[in-house]
Amino acid sequence: xxxxxxxxxxxxxxxxxxxxxxxxxxxxxxxxxxxxxxxxxxxxxxxxxxxxxxxxxxxxxxxxxxxxxxxxxxxxxxxxxxxxxxxxxxxxxxxxxxxxxxxxxxxxxxxxxxxxxxxxxxxxxxxxxxxxxxxxxxxxxxxxxxxxxxxxxxxxxxxxxxxxxxxxxxxxxxxxxxxxxxxxxxxxxxxxxxxxxxxxxxxxxxxxxxxxxxxxxxxxxxxxxxxxxxxxxxxxxx
Numbered sequence: 001x002x003x004x005x006x007x008x009x010x011x012x013x014x015x016x017x018x019x020x021x022x023x024x025x026x027x028x029x030x031x032x033x034x035x036x037x038x039x040x041x042x043x044x045x046x047x048x049x050x051x052x053x054x055x056x057x058x059x060x061x062x063x064x065x066x067x068x069x070x071x072x073x074x075x076x077x078x079x080x081x082x083x084x085x086x087x088x089x090x091x092x093x094x095x096x097x098x099x100x101x102x103x104x105x106x107x108x109x110x111x112x113x114x115x116x117x118x119x120x121x122x123x124x125x126x127x128x129x130x131x132x133x134x135x136x137x138x139x140x141x142x143x144x145x146x147x148x149x150x151x152x153x154x155x156x157x158x159x160x161x162x163x164x165x166x167x168x169x170x171x172x173x174x175x176x177x178x179x180x181x182x183x184x185x186x187x188x189x190x191x192x193x194x195x196x197x198x199x200x201x202x203x204x205x206x207x208x209x210x211x212x213x214x215x216x217x218x219x220x221x222x223x224x225x226x227x228x229x230x231x232x233x234x235x236x237x238x
Contacts, residue, residue: 005227008047008121010153011038012144015055016161017215018082024056026085030215034159035089037221038126042095046225047121049151050128051144052086054078072136076103079140083130084108096125102134102143114150121151141195145202156203156210157224158195163214164232165194181233194234203234210234 013034020027042048057078083099090097098120099109110116112129120127132143148156165187168176179192184204188197194212195203203210213220213231223230 002226004041004044004046004225006046006154006225008151008153009041009049009155009157009225010144010148010151011048011050011157011159011221012141013050013052013082013086014160015053015057015078015082017159018052018085019056026056026082028089031085031089033218034086034215035093035095037218038090039093039095041222041225042124042126044225047124048126049117049121049147049153050083050086050126051140051147052079052082052128052130053140054082057081069136072132076131076134079132080105080109080130083128086128090126096123097128098125099128099130102129102131118151139196139199141199142202145195145199145206145208148208149202149206153208155224156208157221158210158212159215159221160212161214161216163216165192165212165234167192169193179232180229181235183236184234187234194232200234204236207236209236 018026018030020030038048054075058074080101087097087099100112100117101109102112104111117127129143129147132138132140133146144156165179165182166176167179170176184200187194187200211224211231211233213224220230
């Protein structure tokens with residue numbers, strides 16, 4: 001049996017990935033696909049934490065003419081909707097799951113407490129972090145980097161609706177070339193939009209590698225945790 005190369009991982013799911021081909025809202029088939037992959041790697045002994053975005057429902061920058069803090073708070077609430085949907089998909093498949101939010105809403109989720117999150121992971125539960133960092137002006141990419149450092153995750157698995165990092169936007173430039181390996185500083189210096197600069201800097205400071213891949217292949221998460229070639233690797237030395 002193949003053995004994973006990571007013991008504890010943080011999976012970052014973009015909101016857009018949850019929307020599937022619809023582009024908006026939540027695609028139940030995509031949720032089930034993600035749940036199956038998470039359960040498969042968890043059954044291999046991997047502890048799985050998840051940070052989910054909210055772009056399939058609301059983005060803070062979509063609030064044109066709106067107070068930025070208000071718009072960002074709306075985006076945080078969108079991540080809670082996604083987190084609860086993902087929790088439901090996992091628990092329908094008998095996987096124990098906990099949602100923790102950076103903004104307290106005790107009636108529907110636990111408040112984020114680092115030690116409790118780690119204990120859940122040690123007990124074999126999947127932990128989903130919602131509400132970003134709880135602060136406006138910070139993206140869920142930054143949340144992923146922050147939570148990964150806090151729970152001492154060995155890697156961030158960055159699942160997007162694109163299959164890696166490119167030297168240009170492949171949607172606008174058909175000639176854009178995929179990058180297989182790149183270091184943190186090159187991502188920052190070249191202005192590649194895979195994650196925001198705060199998130200990349202946090203990962204660099206804490207030496208947390210990032211594997212960027214698409215969700216279109218239902219085996220990509222498993223492939224990544226087995227240490228096999230998939231997507232793009234962002235690391236300290238490549």
